[in-house]
Structures are given as C-alpha cells and as structure tokens.
Amino acid sequence: MDPGKQLHVAVVGVGGVGTQVVEQLIANPNYGFHLVALTSSKRMLKSTKDACINPVAWRDALDSSETPVDLSVVKSTLQELVKQGEKTLFIDNTSSQDVAELYPALLSAGINVVTPNKKAFSGEVVLYQGIVQASRSGRYLHESTVGAGLPIISTLRDLVETGDKIVKIEGVFSGTMSYIFNNYSSVEGSHESFSSIVKGARAQGYTEPNPADDLNGADVARKLTILARIIPEMKDEQGNFPLLHGYQSVETTSLIQAAPPSAVSNGDEFMRWLPEQDAHFAQMREQAANEGNVLRYVGVVDVKNKVVKAELAKYPKTHPFATSLGGSDNIIMFHTERYGKRPLIVQGAGAGNDVTAMGVVSDVLKLIRP
C-alpha cells in the first residue's frame, strides 16, 4: 500500500449509518484505512501498537469491550499521529451536540472531520464560525447532512466556487415529509386522512418514533441553515454568516402548532391527538386540488430577498415536485444565474443507512485522493 494513501480513522457512532460507514471503508479496494478507534455511546475499541482492530470481528470486539468511551483519548491518539506527519480523520456518525462541539478543537489540532451530523452546522453561528476558522488546520466535509448521499452540498460549493450566483434553492428536503405529502396529496387525487397516512409512515419506519419531530419542520430548517451559510450573498454587510441562532432563526411553519405538550413529548399520545387535525388538512388538500395544485412541505433559500423559510406550499400538478417524487425522495432545485430559467435539479433517496454512509465515505475519499 502506498503510504501516501493511508488514512488513520476514528469512527464515533456505529449505529445504522456508522456501521455501514465502517463496512464501506473496510471493503474499499483502493485505499488502506487504519481504524484507530471505534465507539458507541458507551464503549470504545482502540488499535494498539501490537494489535490493530480486526476488520472482520470489530462488532463483537466492540460489544465485549470494557473500555468506556473517552473522546479526549481518541483526540490525543489522532493528535499524536498528526505530529508524526500522518493524515488523520474523525468521523462523527452520532446526532450528538456534545460531539459536534469538539470539531473546532479537532480541526485546530490538524485532524480532519467528516460527518452526517447536522448539529454543528445548523445551530448557533458561534460554533459554525469556530469550525470555519479552525479549518485552516484540518478540513471538514459534511455532504450527508443534507439529502443523505445526494450531491447537494458539493454541487452548491461547485456552483459558488466557480463564480455562479445562486438566486434561489428550493426543495423537498425531508424524506418523511416527502413520503407523507406524496401520498396525502397526489396528482391523481387522494382520499386517505392525514392521520392515517402518518400512521402508515410511522409503521413503516419512515418517521421518528414521535412523528411530531418530523412534522414540526425543524429538520428542514436545519438543512436550510446549512445551505444558506455556504452562499456568500447570504452574509450581511459586515460579512457575518446568516441565521444567528441557526435553525431557530429560520421562518418555519410547524404542522403541529396546535399540539398539546403531552403529544409533543410522547409518540403514542401524538398519534391519538393527530386525527383532530384531519379536517384542517383535508380542507387545505381540497382547496389545492380545486386550483390544480398539490401540497408539498418545502424549504426555500431565497438569496435575492435573503429569506430562508420552511413551509407547506402549493405546487401545480405539472411541477417536478408533484410529478417526479416517489417514496421518500428528496428533490432540490438550484436556481442560478448560469442555469437561467431551467434550474439544476438533484433528486433521489434522501434517507437510508447505505446511501447516507456512501455520502460520508465519498467525503473520506475526497480527503485521501492526491
């Protein structure tokens, strides 16, 4: 193996996505990955001088490990390798805010960071600024934070860095919302109640355990924050990044505004409450259909007007958001000066462990390629 091609990797979080990430790294035919450490939220497995992590039996070894997780140890191990001139990488496959807050220190130490975790890029601007500043020493890539494995962030960066001007980004960013409204408000016409569609989506695992966490629009607002901060024209006159409080600064239409606190905090309570909303949604669906439209929950970054919003909107039955979505697809339209009247469109599965891991591993390969 060409030593220049070796990358020392710590993988934090080996749940649905993280397991696929480890398997895709191990199976890669072209590059050698030295697994420095693997962790769940409780346990940790570390390579030592005498024994590397076994790529075949890593799961059993981690499950039986008695070493409690300590991310400061993971950091110092990677830091030692950086001092020896080696290339290192910290992959965060958790959804943890605490882990996200480690990125500035990791990057400052020359450790690269790759992650599908949205928290660091969609929260308070202070953390985001810290990451951007620290990236002079280490690089960070986070393709899978928007659209899972779909090339959304890399496309946006390519447009921006080649001098195109973004006019507007508009899309269906949530796989769950996509599934719900593709079924609830189809071009052919639908009659099933809103609560029944959500119940089906929950049963098939398309929603969070409490669908309130999908229907409040926060996940879409997080993705919009991530994109808006990459667009230079979204900065203010002083050059500050937009959306001071991250997703909480996005104009977000929650679909569960009327939900009582007990339903917001408990999935089963939420499902018992939801039928009360069926008449309200049915009225919106009927009105949209009478006008030749369907309902879609979309996110918009309107650069010209500096508006970032997540909302339930009406689209003509001939629009790609109405005609071309299936299952839990995401679809994102980039309206730019170069692309003129015909926007650049990226569409495909917006969730799933294997495609999300593909986005993570493709970021890893970007770091390792000469």
Ligand SMILES: NC(=O)c1ccc[n+]([C@@H]2O[C@H](COP(=O)([O-])OP(=O)(O)OC[C@H]3O[C@@H](n4cnc5c(N)ncnc54)[C@H](OP(=O)(O)O)[C@@H]3O)[C@@H](O)[C@H]2O)c1
């Ligand atoms: N699944 C998708 O389709 C998808 C799509 C796009 C983005 N993402 C993002 O990908 C990330 C992972 O998602 P997932 O579905 O794989 O989640 P998951 O199955 O819940 O796995 C999360 C993993 O992180 C570990 N973990 C949690 N907190 C930790 C901490 N403080 N320190 C160390 N490890 C910790 C968990 O350990 P335990 O096993 O001990 O609990 C688990 O191994 C999330 O940020 C998610 O938003 C997922």
